[in-house]
Amino acid sequence: MPAVEIEARSFEGLLSLYLTGELEESPDLAAACKHILQSGGKRLRPRFLEAASMAGAEPIAPAIGRAAVAVELFHCASLAHDDVIDDATFRRGKETVSVRRGAIAAALTGGWLFGRSAALVADCGEGAAVRFAEAATRVCDGQMLEVCDLFDPGRTEKRYFEAIGGKTATLFELSAALGAEAASATPATVELAAECGWSFGIAFQILDDISDLVENAAFTGKTAGKDLLQGVHTLPVIYGLEEAPELRDALAVGVSPDSLPIMLAGIRRTAGVARALHNARGYADLARSQASELPRGERLEELIDEALGAPLARLS
């Protein structure tokens, strides 16, 4: 089987390969890592990396598998830290590490996974190491920006895009670039792949934010309105407030579980969700057209359709 055929199963094989021998002396950390790595993720980032690598001349280079593991570990590191930041109890229906083992254990698990991903990616070449480090700083800056805007009824569209560009789109951008670069794509192709990853990431996050606002727990495994409760004002809310400024004062005081239904209803009455959805569709189309310009971009197009098509259809 060529290394490029990293379908879900063989990726799992690679994942355990690159973790074998690690953490033998640290059973607690090993258990926490396992908990996060096996919590039923879709492995979207390694698959994105993998699909983008088709655009290069050598889509079977061994560095592709290593980079794919690295981006997934980086993603899982962010999940561990996100759960501490959001004080989340459940993720994909399972108890989070920070609830099961405490926030310090979750913080250290995230730290370890991040370190391991940085160590792995360093073997993928000078360019990969620099790209990865740049991405790490941008992911953190995006999250910091989101925290700075917590509970801000005046949060702007610009700041929202800056934040999600950092915290979400950067990792897809990185995945695409690492995949194309590891497969020896030309610099122009690597940049186009990176742009495609970024557009995809933006659409992905907007859809996730809309879903949090309009869908109930049965569908997503999350509670509707979680972002509002935590003071994160996402794109549909920002647009909604433009139409219904009277909601701003209520948001400034903070939304409680009691006032959440009223606030949700208020936002849903506006065209905020429709406008955000329109935006998401725009970025999804952009990602698809960027993928179609890539050499052998069909796999990437398929992946984009698979990941964004369903939520787009569901939320429309």
Add this chain to the structure above:
Amino acid sequence: MTVGAPEPTAVIDEVEVLVVGAGPAGSSCAARLAEYGHDVLLVDQYPFPRHKPCGDGITDASVQALEKLGLCDLLADSIEIGGVRTFFGQKPKLRPLDRPARCIARAQLDQGILSVALERGARFAQLRIDGPLIEDGTVVGVSAAGTVAGNLLARCIVAADGATSRLRRGCGFLPPPPDRRAYAVRQYVCSERPLAPYFDLVPLLHRGSELLGYGWVFPLDDHTANVGIGYYRSRALPNPPSLNRVLNDFIDELTLRENARYGNLLRVGKPLGSPLAVDFKAAACQFQRVLFAGDAAQTTEPITGEGIGNALHGGALVAEVAHAALTGSHGPRWYESVALGRQLDRAFLRIGQDVDVFKRALARRLAAAGERPVMRRTDPRAEPFFSATAHVIAAPYELPALDRTPVHLLLEEEDPECAAALEALNTSALDELLTPFPFAPEALHSRLRMDPGPVAASLVLLAAREGGGAADRTAVTAALGVELLGMFPDFLRQTVDRPVGEGSKFNNIFAILIADYVVGRALRSGASAGAAIAGAIGATSCAMCEAEMIERVDRGVANRSPQRYLRAAELRDGALFELAAGIGTRLSACDPATSAALARYCRELGVAHRIATDVCVLFPADARGRETSERMLQEGCLTLATIEAFACESLAPEHLGNDPMALLSAIQSSAGIERALFECEARSQLAEEALGAAGLTGAFAALAELPAERIRAAIEALEDPSRASASSDRG
């Protein structure tokens, strides 16, 4: 200057530097520029002396600036303020000030600084400046209106015309949006009872609920005070329609509630108010040849609302920047070489931060609390990050100098070249840590000076020379990465396991994000020195997390084994130091034998260092140190000396967690300390043997002595506090 009645468009004067506004920023800037020999005209729309709304109470930072200006007589005539009294809890709390503050009437203060500027050769004119004079898109001067109208041409214009700066608006910078504004208003009063020499800070109420701000009483003499209020607008709280009303109610309330303290308060003169200049933006500090200073640059401290300290220091900084650019070889477009916003941002950590999230959180807490008091002391167990950072949050400018760390002092003696490289590194570190995330720069700067970061960075620089190369730029960048990495686990550890309430949730957000920030920057520095170095940094951060996990699992285990402690020390400081040696020897292409010897040396040195740092925590040098040791024992963190003390003394496990101070003194006098010192010396010995085998000496050998020396100094300092040294309060 020509005086008369010229045409409004006539040129009435042409100068080298025009400073608009003779407040603290303008006058201190003019004084410095005149001292440098520039032709300076200082203008203000009012005759002097004149009153101003804010000020009177000045911080020690301002006192230092005034001393520098030679205004010692003015200071000597003013009231010395020995402490800050806060009235937010059940009873007033007095916090003594390490260095006294002062109270000087604002009219005298400004007059005093202006006179220094004039003595040094600046000229003064009373003129009202309307805005910049722009020709073909280029600022060439300003236009004056009022009794004297006309144009003033200048090569450099310093706009120090206050919070409502007309020049700022004229240059196209927008005022802050309404919900980001802050205001202050004050009133002079006569008190019936004599006033204590303290700054009194009082909660600010409006119709029974607390506003986002505070009220103050600043004594100008025994019976005269400046009483005022300052507050931030907030959507979460009812905003008062009239500031004067709030001030009036505040004074009435103060008279009632604190009658035993102040007696009746008689109002003298009229209240005077002003917006607070808390909307600093690095991109809005300069427009071509116009440089903004003080409130016109919006440099007021965005949490306390204190503006004079930053105005005085900022005015001098603008003068330095202008002087350097004007006398350089830049020609007529000299200002293109200036990045004033960045310089101000660096000089005053807080102003560039996005602290609104903090204010919004506070406002929501106030809104939810109703009439209950809200301000309270941080509980170290619920908010370890904020508790450990509280002192730098409260006084961001009191960060100790980077060149006072023990390793820096040692290198200055042993290896001046390396000490200089370390200094270059410190400068780039400060830039690297300048993030708008609230309190992160202070937290990072204060941590950066603590072990093991500075030692690890020095090891990179020292090892990088062993192969024959100099400590070049790449080595400095890589060393910075290692130094930053040294802080990473400290922040991860400052999370709370089961957060309860908003305070500890915010604590976890800050601790995690700052940890991620620092590891990302560490990695970026490493990657710019090479992928292999970035990879090693990644692997080392794994080891450090493993070490912290051992510490976490062992928390509260009274019969913890010394081997577990030493293993964690190897994985944390040992791995970090070994990383440092590895990077240094790789960069200098050192021979394999020397590289291996240095790696062994560093591993042992790391463990010795960890032991020393942990023993020093058990010998706190001050109140903050005592808090740290108390917290450690309460959390059940057992370090080598404590483990050994439990093993060899009659200390029972139940001592852990109960009465930490008694436990601390029992540990201090136990044989555990000697055993820890013995282990530390044994590790240093191993390190020195590794050096000897490779024929290495110099600073490496001196560094091997440092850990045991630190332990001995800490013990001595406890026995004789006058011998307290800089090395004992770190860790």
